[in-house]
Amino acid sequence: MRMAELVMAIVMGVFSLYLMRKSAELPIGWIPGEGPGGGAWPFWLAAGMLLCCITIVIRWAKRLTPESRSKEVYMDARGLRLFLLNAGALTAMIGLFHIVGAYGAIPLFLIFYLRFMGHHSWRLTGTFAAVTPVITFLFFEIALQKTLPKGYTDPLFEPIFAFFY
Amino acid sequence: METLSLLLNGFAIAFEPLNLALIIGGCAIGLFIGAMPGLGSVNGVAILLPMTFLVPPTGAIIFLGAIYYGAMYGGAISSIMLGIPGASTAVATTFDGRPLALKGEADKALIAAATASFVGGSVGVVLFTLFAPPLAEVALTFGAPEIFALMLMAFATFIGLGGDDIPKTIFSIFIGLVFGAVGLDIISGEPRLVFGDIPGFFHGINFLVLAIGIYGIAEMLWVIESSKGDVMMSKAEVSVARTLNALAELTRTWKMMLMGSFLGYFVGILPAAGATPGSLMAYGVAKTVAKDPETYGKGNLNGVVAPEAANNAASTGAMLPMLTLGIPGSPTTAILLGGMVIWGLEPGPLVFTDHPDFVWGFIASLYVANVFALLINVAFIPAFIAVLKMPFTILAPIIFILCIVGGFVPTMDMHDVWLMLVFGIVGYLMRKLDYPMAPAVLAIVLGPLAEPALRQSLLISGGSFSIFFTRPFAAVIMMFAIGFFLLPVWAAVRRKIARRREAS
Numbered sequence: 052m053r054m055a056e057l058v059m060a061i062v063m064g065v066f067s068l069y070l071m072r073k074s075a076e077l078p079i080g081w082i083p084g085e086g087p088g089g090g091a092w093p094f095w096l097a098a099g100m101l102l103c104c105i106t107i108v109i110r111w112a113k114r115l116t117p118e119s120r121s122k123e124v125y126m127d128a129r130g131l132r133l134f135l136l137n138a139g140a141l142t143a144m145i146g147l148f149h150i151v152g153a154y155g156a157i158p159l160f161l162i163f164y165l166r167f168m169g170h171h172s173w174r175l176t177g178t179f180a181a182v183t184p185v186i187t188f189l190f191f192e193i194a195l196q197k198t199l200p201k202g203y204t205d206p207l208f209e210p211i212f213a214f215f216y
Numbered sequence: 217m218e219t220l221s222l223l224l225n226g227f228a229i230a231f232e233p234l235n236l237a238l239i240i241g242g243c244a245i246g247l248f249i250g251a252m253p254g255l256g257s258v259n260g261v262a263i264l265l266p267m268t269f270l271v272p273p274t275g276a277i278i279f280l281g282a283i284y285y286g287a288m289y290g291g292a293i294s295s296i297m298l299g300i301p302g303a304s305t306a307v308a309t310t311f312d313g314r315p316l317a318l319k320g321e322a323d324k325a326l327i328a329a330a331t332a333s334f335v336g337g338s339v340g341v342v343l344f345t346l347f348a349p350p351l352a353e354v355a356l357t358f359g360a361p362e363i364f365a366l367m368l369m370a371f372a373t374f375i376g377l378g379g380d381d382i383p384k385t386i387f388s389i390f391i392g393l394v395f396g397a398v399g400l401d402i403i404s405g406e407p408r409l410v411f412g413d414i415p416g417f418f419h420g421i422n423f424l425v426l427a428i429g430i431y432g433i434a435e436m437l438w439v440i441e442s443s444k445g446d447v448m449m450s451k452a453e454v455s456v457a458r459t460l461n462a463l464a465e466l467t468r469t470w471k472m473m474l475m476g477s478f479l480g481y482f483v484g485i486l487p488a489a490g491a492t493p494g495s496l497m498a499y500g501v502a503k504t505v506a507k508d509p510e511t512y513g514k515g516n517l518n519g520v521v522a523p524e525a526a527n528n529a530a531s532t533g534a535m536l537p538m539l540t541l542g543i544p545g546s547p548t549t550a551i552l553l554g555g556m557v558i559w560g561l562e563p564g565p566l567v568f569t570d571h572p573d574f575v576w577g578f579i580a581s582l583y584v585a586n587v588f589a590l591l592i593n594v595a596f597i598p599a600f601i602a603v604l605k606m607p608f609t610i611l612a613p614i615i616f617i618l619c620i621v622g623g624f625v626p627t628m629d630m631h632d633v634w635l636m637l638v639f640g641i642v643g644y645l646m647r648k649l650d651y652p653m654a655p656a657v658l659a660i661v662l663g664p665l666a667e668p669a670l671r672q673s674l675l676i677s678g679g680s681f682s683i684f685f686t687r688p689f690a691a692v693i694m695m696f697a698i699g700f701f702l703l704p705v706w707a708a709v710r711r712k713i714a715r716r717r718e719a720s
Contacts, residue, residue: 052649059649063387070394073409077401086675089401092667093409096390096397103387116381118649125648130441137437138641141616145633153621161613169609183614187621195270197625 052121057111064104070097136168152201154184219349226576229274230584238271238279239581243589244596246286251294251600252611255435256303257287257531258548262431263615265424265555266622273559274574278581280555281535284548285337285585288491288531289593292329292524293600296322305491305527308499312512312519319515323597324462328517329524330593331466332473336525337586339477340484340532345579348568352540354689355565360672361683363542363564365693367666369700370543370658373486376700377493380652392656395421396663403671416631423554423660424626425636430653431547432619433640436612438647459594465517472502472522480526484533485545491530498526532582539575540565544661547654554661558626563665 071094078088079095111119126134140163147156158180165176191197193215201208229235249260260283268276291306296313309329316325358366371389375382398409399420410417476498483494502522503512512519534545535552542564544550556563561571568575593600623636643653677683685691 056649059646059651063391070409073411077404077406077408081679085403086671086679089404089406089408092670093394093397096394100387100390100394103383103390106383107387110383116650133440134437134644137440137612137616138637141433141620141637141640144616145620145630145637148620148630148633157617160617164613164616165609169607171607171609175610179610179614183617187617190267191621191625195267195625197269197628199621199624200630 052118052123052125053111055125056116056118057108060104060107060111064101064108067097067101067104071101140164140168148200148202150202152204153199154188155202155204157184157187219345222349222572222576223345223580225573226578226580227583229573229577230278230580234271235275235278235577235581236584238275239282239585240588240592242279242282243286243289243585243592246283246288247290247293247589247593247596247600248286249283250287250290250303250306252290255287255439255615256291256305257284258303258546258551259431259435260284260287261548261551262424262427263618263622265427265551265558266625268555269625273556273561274577276555276559277552277574277578278585280552281578281581282585282588284531284552285528285582285589286592288337288528289330289333289589290600291527292333292520293326293597296325296329296520305495305530306523307492308495308523308527309520311499311523312514312516315513315515316517316520321515323458324465324517325520326597327459327462327594328466328469328520330590331463332469332476332521332524333528333593334586334590335473335521336477336480336528336530337532337582337589339474339525340481340529341579341582341586343478343481343529344532344536344582347536348540348575348579351536352565352568355541356569358541358565358689359687360669360676361687361690362693364666364669364673365684365690365697366541366543367662367669369693369697370537370662371655372697372700374652374655374658376703377486381650382704384649384651385655388652388655389659392426392659393663393666395426395656396423396660397667402664402668414631416629416635419627419629420664421635421660422626422632423551423657424558425623425632426639426660427551427554427657428619428623429636429639430643430657431551432615432622433637434643434647434653436615436619437640437644440608440612466521469518469521472498472518473525475501476522476525477529480529481533483526484530485536491527491534491546494530494533495523495527498522535582538563539567539578542665544658547657550654550658550661557661 074090074094074097077090079090080088082088110116114120140160144156144160147159151159161180161183162176165171165179166173187199191199230239245264246257246260249255250257261280264283265280268279271279287303288305291303292309292313295306295309296317299310299314313325313329316322374385374389394409398417400406400418401408407418479498479501480491480494483497484491499519499522502518503509506512506516506518508516531546531548534549537543537545538549538553542553544553553563561567561574619636620633623633624630626632647653673683683690684694
């Protein structure tokens with residue numbers, strides 16, 4: 052936990068410096084007749100972020116925060132496994148939105164999560180994997196008229212839309 | 217009299233069939249969300265806000281308000297039945313609610329929580345109706361300096377009253393404000409902070425992307441990690457006779473219910489305070505003034521009613537600055553405020569004059585939602601208990617899917633979905649290190665309103681910050697803001713003096 056606190060403060064400090072540099076692409080000083088330049092607001096906020104990170108590091112060095120005194124691990128083996136599985140499954144699902152679209156990615160995600168992570172029966176898994184995309188389609192595409200990504204499956208939906216409209 | 221007539225008009229709107237259905241549906245969904253361990257009103261409102269595009273703005277806010285209310289009621293269910301608070305706002309309910317459940321009196325605790333929530337909600341909404349119009353009238357005279365001073369005060373309360381690590385809280389505020397500045401500069405129209413020239417950043421970072429990332433994905437990752445341990449479900453016997461007995465016993469707790477309601481309401485108005493400290497303070501006061509303080513923590517009914525009345529009253533209190541001043545009183549109201557911007561309404565006192573149907577329809581819906589939340593809560597206690605038995609491995613993927621689709625719908629851009637995932641993962645990693653996330657969400661909502669207010673103020677004054685101290689309202693608000701900023705310093709000095717006294 053102690054090391055994680057330091058690493059996070061340094062990473063965020065570097066990010067703050069990047070934000071300051073990026074903000075300075077626009078004027079950060081006073082422009083007569085216009086007021087503060089367009090970059091002033093984010094520049095000074097990012098400078099404030101950097102100051103906070105420096106303070107966090109100083110407090111870390113003085114062991115003033117519970118995290119800087121903690122001897123616990125930041126993430127134990129089980130926690131890390133759960134985190135990687137969940138974050139990985141989410142990343143894969145979003146990635147699949149581009150290829151097989153929402154209606155291909157959602158059932159695949161549900162099958163992985165319910166069957167292989169949750170160890171639920173094939174019956175329950177199949178029911179959720181079949182019903183969820185149908186409800187999603189009816190609610191978003193038909194009721195809200197918000198088109199979800201379909202990737203390469205787009206032509207398959209033409210007859211369905213022809214039926215509804 | 218005018219308020220009464222506006223309120224009656226609001227009731228006519230709230231009782232329209234669609235709005236009534238939204239109230240009932242919202243209360244039921246909110247109760248389920250609130251009952252799930254780790255999930256609260258803020259998660260429900262953030263995840264379900266994109267689903268409201270189907271209905272007009274009045275219906276949308278009525279629905280989300282009902283979810284907010286329902287979740288505040290539902291939080292007590294898992295606190296009592298599992299010993300795990302449904303949300304942080306129901307932590308104090310665990311202290312005496314859980315011991316009551318372990319003694320076989322879960323039904324009594326659940327009925328007490330529901331009744332106290334009803335009383336708290338009712339007191340809160342009556343105070344809201346009384347205070348909102350005059351406060352909005354005062355706020356109508358506010359110019360840019362006053363608006364910026366108010367926003368500064370909202371951030372200052374997070375520092376002074378939030379109770380979190382101060383440098384991390386300030387960092388969270390700043391990063392939220394910076395994310396709110398991404399996109400096009402409002403005055404010059406030039407692109408600003410467009411990372412890697414990725415086109416998705418040109419339209420800015422939608423507050424919902426951060427809100428769903430933090431309160432959807434990060435929260436779920438947090439709950440999944442922290443719920444590794446087994447939980448023990450209490451049994452609840454529910455019968456008419458037992459319910460009547462419980463209600464008879466509740467008549468002895470009216471003082472604590474009222475104390476919790478008033479305390480919760482006024483604590484709820486303060487932006488960083490809200491329902492969690494409100495309920496904890498109410499519990500503390502109830503125990504302090506009790507004749508039998510030793511029974512607290514062992515199943516005292518007053519220890520359930522005081523925090524439950526307070527957290528519901530606080531949720532209504534938090535809506536007062538949101539509607540009248542455009543400053544949210546809690547993370548949930550910050551998301552409601554962002555929703556108002558999406559629906560094309562300008563938050564602040566002008567909504568009272570420009571959109572009276574929206575405001576009064578919403579206020580009247582809170583009265584109605586309060587009644588329905590109580591009825592649904594009491595009638596469906598067994599159903600909520602059944603929900604608690606649902607394996608988290610079924611609920612988690614459904615919530616993840618809602619987050620992903622909900623993050624896509626507002627802008628129809630996959631860039632936002634990826635960004636939401638990044639926010640969710642980084643937010644989870646930061647939360648593990650005690651970085652508070654609520655200030656960042658508040659800041660990304662208020663940032664696009666605060667920057668123009670600051671720039672206009674400085675333009676008026678020719679670049680002098682004295683404008684915030686020379687206008688009467690702005691000066692008073694700034695004094696409060698400075699006071700909140702200095703609260704932690706004052707507390708540290710007092711601690712030092714006390715230590716020195718002890719040493720000598």
